[in-house]
Amino acid sequence: MLEVKGLCKHFGGIRAVDDCSFSVERGSITALIGPNGAGKTTAFNCISRTTRPTSGEVWLDGERIDQLRPHRITRLGLSRTFQISRNLADMTVLENVIAQSRVDGWRDLFKPAMSTFEIDKAMGLLDFLGITRIAHEDGSNLSYGQKKLMDLAALLMSDPKIILLDEPAGGVNPSLLEEIVGHIRRLNDQGLTVLIVEHNMDLIMRLSHRIVVMAQGTVIADGRPDEVRENPAVLDAYLGGVLEEAA
Template sequence: MLTVTNLCKHFGGIRAVDGCSFTAEAGKITALIGPNGAGKTTAFNCISRTMAPTSGEVWLDGGRIDHLRPHEITAKGLSRTFQISRNLADMTVLENIVCQAPIRGWRGLMKPAMPPEEVAKAEGILEFLGISRLAHEDGANLSYGQKKLMDFAALLMSDPKIILLDEPAGGVNPSLLEEIIGHIRKLNEAGLTVLIVEHNMDLIMRLSHRVVVMAQGQVIADGPPEMVREDPAVLDAYLGGALEAA
């Protein structure tokens, strides 16, 4: 589904991403992990084109996308979340989600701001996530965890083929974390491909089919969670035994 080849992002003399290559197999959950500063989020930014890569290639479902603009990449079937919620605080949850629906052609600009079919779709997504009660709540009034769920809902409005989740468990309480894990698993079982950046090793080991480990901008390990868990280089040099304790 997604192929990243020799991806690089340099900031002056700093090589935040330095020849990074990996794949995310269709219908699987792939985790991208590593210590702080490893280049994971920068790689995400380059893949989604919220940041232009210095060099390298990104292919989605057989087509190259690293030259496209972010909205064009979304239209191709790739959507992402961010570590910090980017919701519009002066709009309701339902409005935040509906505004993420793609505009298809210039005629789409003539449609009502809240087309009935998009409202119905958003309400269905909220029901799936178990947060229908928040539909008419102002985005500014949500808890941190609720904002994470709203971002997740907005992600699904574009009918993506693959979703990139940037630390979905960060700052989330344990009970909500279990909900998020369940939602990701259900979506994956329905055929959605997932690429996830996360520091919660318990989540990664429980959820992922494959784990890619980055350090200093490069991929240092790639394989099933069980193999990565036992990789001495990952444990000793980069994660300080965090996987072993998970």
């Protein structure tokens, strides 16, 4: 479904992403992992076009998207979350979720701020995630984990075919983390393709069908969780050669 070819993003002399290539199979949960500074989030930003890549190509369902604007990419079926919730603090959870609905351009000027269809759809998603009780809470009153769930609901308002989740477990307590894992699994069972960046290796090993490993801006390994776990290049990237020195 998603193919990244020779993706590069340079900031001056820094090659944050350097000739990065990988693909995401339709219907899979694919993890993009790597040590801090590996270029994972920058790659996410280039794929979703919140950052313009220096070079390379990104293809979604056979259509090149790296030259499109973010809203066009969303309309084609790719949506993402961010490490830090970007909710609007002076709006309710329901309003935040609806704010990320698909838009029809100037036609929306003649519609209510929140249509009955949008409210019903948003409430259905909040119910799916088990957070209808906070639908009318201000975004500023939410816990970190609740913000993550709200972001996930907002993501689904655009009817995506593939979702990019940037550290959905970051800062979330263990019990809520298991809820989030369950939601991701259910969405995947319903046919949604998932690409996830996460530092929680236990979660990644349990959840992912396939893992892509980045280091210094490029892909160093790609395979099943059991293959990646035993890959010497991956161990070296994470541990900085400690295992080799100990041997």
